[in-house]
Amino acid sequence: MKAPSNTRMDADYLLVGGGLQNALILLALAERQPEASILLLEREDALGGNHIWSFQTLDLPASAMGWAAPLIEYRWPGYQLHFRESSRWVEGVYSSLSSEQLDRVVRQVAATRANIRIQTGATVASCDACSVTLSDGRVLHGRLVVDARGPDNGARRGGGYQKFVGLECRLRQPVSMSAPILMDTRCAQRDGFRFHYVLPFAEDRVLIEDTYFSNDPALDVSTLRDGIVAEAAGLGFEIESVLRTEVGVLPMPSFSTFSSRHRGPLQGGYAGGWFNPGTGYSLAAAARLAEHLSSVPIDAVYGPAWRRLVRHIRVQSHFLAFLNLLMFGFFHDAQRTKLMERFYLLPDDVVHRFFAMETTLVDMWRIMWVGAPWTPKGWGKRAACPSD
Ligand SMILES: Cc1cc2nc3c(=O)[nH]c(=O)nc-3n(C[C@H](O)[C@H](O)[C@H](O)COP(=O)(O)OP(=O)(O)OC[C@H]3O[C@@H](n4cnc5c(N)ncnc54)[C@H](O)[C@@H]3O)c2cc1C
The missing domain is CATH 3.30.70 (Alpha-Beta Plaits)
Incomplete structure (x- = not known):
């Protein structure tokens, strides 16, 4: 739905919720569409809440590193896992950032651009495709509204x-x-x-x-x-x-909550299902949405690239949610430990793709087979060739 042509625009992009998702979108847009006007609305005084976000650097599309790199506060060469009977080292840069860092970096970018504004203490009561109503009754208009008000706003589906x-x-x-x-x-x-x-x-x-x-x-x-x-x-x-x-x-969730509606505001972040159901983490999916929005003109957001992205996230999301259905529906507590140990018999690149929501069909088969308790452990070890 388009805003009537005589409506006064407050910004091209109205970003609702100043958490991880909209911070990534703002940074990506600032780099790729420097002329675009952006208004970020956050109900709290600071952006990003109280988190440490961690991720494998491979979770980010390579093209995102330009705008995402300043966020990274800590980097390590890989990570360790310890189970009762085995240990595992997974190679590949692992990174973290804090909410304070997110707040700092986003505000620094906004401070250098007159066309990027951040309004904290602004509670949004409702959103539409091209307008936002604040709790004080003010109505703001934009060409695209991204509603990313976080997990509290999201649907829950089993698991x-x-x-x-x-x-x-x-x-x-x-x-x-x-x-x-x-x-x-x-x-x-x-x-x-x-x-x-x-x-x-x-x-x-x-x-x-x-x-x-x-x-x-x-x-x-x-x-x-x-x-x-x-x-x-x-x-x-x-x-x-x-x-x-x-x-x-x-x-x-054991059923995907991913939302790809083309009507109403664009549902981003956790509330829109842009997260990995298998880990509960959202950085990988949120970065992909930010990449998409910054790579296409605002009038072409729902074009062919959107359909490809949505198809990809939907498939990944359904598969990962299905794994939750198995884990939370069919395996009791003690079996879950075994399940995890089995999963980490898989090679590094399969593990990386699982986190990054880049799982291939072959990976899916390997996760279901090598990672499952019904497969002989020796077979899994041979298949995995773990580095340690
Ligand atoms: C403690 C914790 C640790 C996590 N660690 C990781 C991790 O290591 N790696 C990872 O990938 N994921 C992690 N996650 C999961 C996920 O990345 C986060 O939940 C992520 O913050 C979701 O991004 P989001 O933008 O959708 O929501 P949020 O980051 O929660 O942002 C939503 C924002 O909207 C604001 N808001 C809500 N309602 C309104 C309103 N009505 N008006 C205006 N503003 C509003 C909120 O104040 C908030 O700032 C973690 C989650 C938590 C809770």
């Missing part, structure tokens, strides 16, 4: 949750860790499949997360917080102080 409490800690004794631990499952298993996740930001500063793949979204934050402090020594960390607490309950 389970990746839920976690993370503590960013100052350490009493420095540790030498050259890479993150993506999964350490050698902890007491409860409430689904449980593991620790560790990001080493500096010798004396780490993020330790207690994570669960569970059917139940409930999270007892203070108990888990105390648990992390109590278990830290066993993981090799002496905590001096807790600097920050991060909490997440990410839906892992």
Whole structure:
């Protein structure tokens, strides 16, 4: 739907929600369409909430590195996994950025461009294809509205949750860790499949997360917080102080929530299903949407490139959601640990494509076969040729 030609435009792009998705779109547009006017509306005072976002650098399309690279705060050469009976090193740059970094970089870009405006403290009540109504009744008009108001606004369709409490800690004794631990499952298993996740930001500063793949979204934050402090020594960390607490309950749906409507506002980010149902992570899909919007003229957003992208994300999203259906519907808690161990028998490139939502048909077959508990483990090992 187009706005009537006599309507006063507040911006070409009206970006609703100043989280990860719209921050990526803004940065991509700023680089590729410097003439475009952008108005970003965020209800809070800062952009990006309170997160550490991590991703494999391969999750980003190579063409996105120009606008996305300034966001990256930490880089490691790969990551480690520990299971009860095996360990695994996955090669490939792993990166992280914080909400503060996202806020800083986006504001820096906006500060240098008169045609990019950020309005914080602006709560949006409703969106249409070309207009936005704020909670104070003001109506703003744009040529394209991208509604990315985050997970709270998204539909849920079965499956389970990746839920976690993370503590960013100052350490009493420095540790030498050259890479993150993506999964350490050698902890007491409860409430689904449980593991620790560790990001080493500096010798004396780490993020330790207690994570669960569970059917139940409930999270007892203070108990888990105390648990992390109590278990830290066993993981090799002496905590001096807790600097920050991060909490997440990410839906892992068993049916895709991906929305590709051509009517109304463009539903982006988590709410539009632009995330990996198999991990609950959204950076890879959000970057692809940002790439698309910045690569086509605003009047051609829903052209052939959009249809190709939508088809691709839909297939990936359905497959990954199907894996959730199996994991949360058919495997009990103890089997999920085995399932994960099996999955990481797969070669690095298959793992990378799984995270990046680039899984090929052959990968799908390998994930279903090598990664499944019904396949002899030896066969999987031979197929995987893991590097360690
Ligand atoms: C703690 C945590 C850690 C995560 N870690 C990772 C990770 O490591 N890697 C990864 O890829 N994914 C991660 N995710 C998942 C996913 O990337 C995030 O949820 C991501 O932030 C989703 O992006 P988004 O833009 O859709 O939503 P959000 O980033 O949540 O942004 C939505 C924004 O909209 C604003 N908003 C909401 N309603 C309104 C309104 N009515 N008016 C105006 N503004 C509004 C919110 O304040 C928010 O700023 C994590 C999620 C959480 C919660």
